[in-house]
Amino acid sequence: MKRPSLVQTHYLTVQDVAAIVNKIGAAATLSRMADYIHEDYLRWQDFDKCARVASHSAGGVIELMPIADAKTYAFKYVNGHPKNTFAGLPTVMAFGVLADVDTGFPELLSELTLTTALRTAAMSAVAARALARPHSKSMALIGNGAQSEFQALAFHHLLGIEEIRLFDIDRAATRKLIGNLQHTALRLIVCGSIAEAVRGADIVTTVTADKTNAAILTPDLIEPGMHINGVGGDCPGKTELHADVLRGATVFVQYEPQTRIEGDLQQLPADFAVTELWQVLRAQAPGRTSDAQVTVFDSVGFALEDYSALRFLRDAASQLGIGQWVSLIPELADPKDLFSLIRPALDSPASASPRAARAGAVSGANIKKRALAA
Amino acid sequence: MKRPSLVQTHYLTVQDVAAIVNKIGAAATLSRMADYIHEDYLRWQDFDKCARVASHSAGGVIELMPIADAKTYAFKYVNGHPKNTFAGLPTVMAFGVLADVDTGFPELLSELTLTTALRTAAMSAVAARALARPHSKSMALIGNGAQSEFQALAFHHLLGIEEIRLFDIDRAATRKLIGNLQHTALRLIVCGSIAEAVRGADIVTTVTADKTNAAILTPDLIEPGMHINGVGGDCPGKTELHADVLRGATVFVQYEPQTRIEGDLQQLPADFAVTELWQVLRAQAPGRTSDAQVTVFDSVGFALEDYSALRFLRDAASQLGIGQWVSLIPELADPKDLFSLIRPALDSPASASPRAARAGAVSGANIKKRALAA
Numbered sequence: 001m002k003r004p005s006l007v008q009t010h011y012l013t014v015q016d017v018a019a020i021v022n023k024i025g026a027a028a029t030l031s032r033m034a035d036y037i038h039e040d041y042l043r044w045q046d047f048d049k050c051a052r053v054a055s056h057s058a059g060g061v062i063e064l065m066p067i068a069d070a071k072t073y074a075f076k077y078v079n080g081h082p083k084n085t086f087a088g089l090p091t092v093m094a095f096g097v098l099a100d101v102d103t104g105f106p107e108l109l110s111e112l113t114l115t116t117a118l119r120t121a122a123m124s125a126v127a128a129r130a131l132a133r134p135h136s137k138s139m140a141l142i143g144n145g146a147q148s149e150f151q152a153l154a155f156h157h158l159l160g161i162e163e164i165r166l167f168d169i170d171r172a173a174t175r176k177l178i179g180n181l182q183h184t185a186l187r188l189i190v191c192g193s194i195a196e197a198v199r200g201a202d203i204v205t206t207v208t209a210d211k212t213n214a215a216i217l218t219p220d221l222i223e224p225g226m227h228i229n230g231v232g233g234d235c236p237g238k239t240e241l242h243a244d245v246l247r248g249a250t251v252f253v254q255y256e257p258q259t260r261i262e263g264d265l266q267q268l269p270a271d272f273a274v275t276e277l278w279q280v281l282r283a284q285a286p287g288r289t290s291d292a293q294v295t296v297f298d299s300v301g302f303a304l305e306d307y308s309a310l311r312f313l314r315d316a317a318s319q320l321g322i323g324q325w326v327s328l329i330p331e332l333a334d335p336k337d338l339f340s341l342i343r344p345a346l347d348s349p350a351s352a353s354p355r356a357a358r359a360g361a362v363s364g365a366n367i368k369k370r371a372l373a374a
Numbered sequence: 375m376k377r378p379s380l381v382q383t384h385y386l387t388v389q390d391v392a393a394i395v396n397k398i399g400a401a402a403t404l405s406r407m408a409d410y411i412h413e414d415y416l417r418w419q420d421f422d423k424c425a426r427v428a429s430h431s432a433g434g435v436i437e438l439m440p441i442a443d444a445k446t447y448a449f450k451y452v453n454g455h456p457k458n459t460f461a462g463l464p465t466v467m468a469f470g471v472l473a474d475v476d477t478g479f480p481e482l483l484s485e486l487t488l489t490t491a492l493r494t495a496a497m498s499a500v501a502a503r504a505l506a507r508p509h510s511k512s513m514a515l516i517g518n519g520a521q522s523e524f525q526a527l528a529f530h531h532l533l534g535i536e537e538i539r540l541f542d543i544d545r546a547a548t549r550k551l552i553g554n555l556q557h558t559a560l561r562l563i564v565c566g567s568i569a570e571a572v573r574g575a576d577i578v579t580t581v582t583a584d585k586t587n588a589a590i591l592t593p594d595l596i597e598p599g600m601h602i603n604g605v606g607g608d609c610p611g612k613t614e615l616h617a618d619v620l621r622g623a624t625v626f627v628q629y630e631p632q633t634r635i636e637g638d639l640q641q642l643p644a645d646f647a648v649t650e651l652w653q654v655l656r657a658q659a660p661g662r663t664s665d666a667q668v669t670v671f672d673s674v675g676f677a678l679e680d681y682s683a684l685r686f687l688r689d690a691a692s693q694l695g696i697g698q699w700v701s702l703i704p705e706l707a708d709p710k711d712l713f714s715l716i717r718p719a720l721d722s723p724a725s726a727s728p729r730a731a732r733a734g735a736v737s738g739a740n741i742k743k744r745a746l747a748a
Contacts, residue, residue, distance in 0.1 A: 013701040018715040026719035055442045057475045062447050064438045068429045073436050079478020085709045089477050095702045101431045103463050104453020113704050149713035173710050180713045327387040329467045330487050335459045339523035339554045341392040345400035
């Protein structure tokens, strides 16, 4: 897709991103997104990184997640409000931008609610490919809300998981998941408790939404060799794993400074050792070292995954000719002549004299309204 | 304007914001924006504030500026790339969002390039009303680029400035300003040097773009009683005032932690005393205390002005029925069923078996392309 003018921003709505996934296929989308993430993690040092900037309130959090390499800047706006579903809104809503570092121009504006679920699942799979036992076949999935199907599919297609053991306190959520995935090759097993779901699983994925210090997984549930993919504990005061689960495992994180604040890791002292995943992917640090070792990926969602996901969306949308163009940035014959956009505003009666400013404007607006009504 | 569905975001393009200003009038827009800013500064303690998050590169900077009170969250994306004008792009480009703190829902997405120029000028006027000598009539305007006309108009309409003394190293920029403002009541005087422009002026506004430690104003140019409105020095390594100009003046800032990093203040030690403007507006600290005192407003652009500007745009656009609705956030019958958006993607051949994932997707895409071509 060719930019129609220097200053048009490529814009992808929710429907556009869904169209991309529906054209490429869910499995291939997850697979390609995982490849983009993996590639970017291999060049970890190229990125200007920081912990995301969070604004907390009683009901949730709103965050900005910026990151940049020498060529491309990306950021995501994302919220987390567990009670939103009662008001008919998603718990997590997001959108983001890719911009050119050389000029600051925002090249792509995209929905990222659907994309966040896809990239979180792809990220979990990238980590599990490096950390779970090879030939893992069974995964427990605790929390069957908005992100759960994406996790199930990513582990099915990218790791070969054949059986998903489901638990959610909201039975309707589990029914919804089964409705969505019943025609896949996955074996879906509804369990009556967390313990039942976890028993015998090779991988345990927790993706619950409550903003509370929960202990979804306690040490007595953990079996040797398990890989724990902890997705839902991702903000201060919002955890899923009992601290002793972390103490008994080898813990891997995306970006240590952020996970110390937001991850299940927030429960442990600052000197508790963790490994950043990029080091494992680049073979600069060991991942799993034995079949009996318990591994934890303390996932919190890092800006780099959104950078990768936006990069994937840009490439896929361009290739498929999907999206629209929006005028977020002014088109100016002379870029120093920003004022040209409002030159007509000088002719309004408001500008005749300083003192008449406010009165004039109001009467001007009234005239226009009257003209419309006539 | 009524939201057509729970999840539609009100969207204002550049043309929409220009239409608002052209309907209300430039003077009244600046006046109302100044009122919104003043109102919000009076309730300074209500806001969750932080210094903006900057990503620096050789050619410029990209920044995110979040702020929130108990009800409303706002952020702005803004860049500063002084060499952009050679490529036909504005030096500063911006857009931003207002969101509901209770749900995280992004209610308004708006262009903020034009708006940033308006709100910066309105902010300067709010500060000067509190700090400049009453009955100031003459202002020097050093830097006649994209923001200069906005500053001139704001000081004309909100402070009663009658004469603007112009200087820019780019004579074409000055000609452009004169072309834009020649039919106003302002007396525009072109000066051959900074010294000539500053001589005898009541207020000196510096709004230059170079990312360098410049000394646009040196102590020998400063006369007793002047108010200096320093707008262009707003990022590390980008200053306009000689350090001794600050030392010889009483310095006022928006948000001290940010100005220490970004303002002309970056040149002075951390214990150099400054006053936050909200304290003056609330009469909790003195502003100007004598006619001979030199005052400096070390403006850097703070998130609160964008919050106020977005609030103004929301009110004005709703009243005038301006703007569009965009699908940035998914509309879901069941908010936990995000997966419903891509359920059709399961039917693609890609999902038949894990191993066929990538090959299947490619052939699926080919089939669709062929169908389109046939």
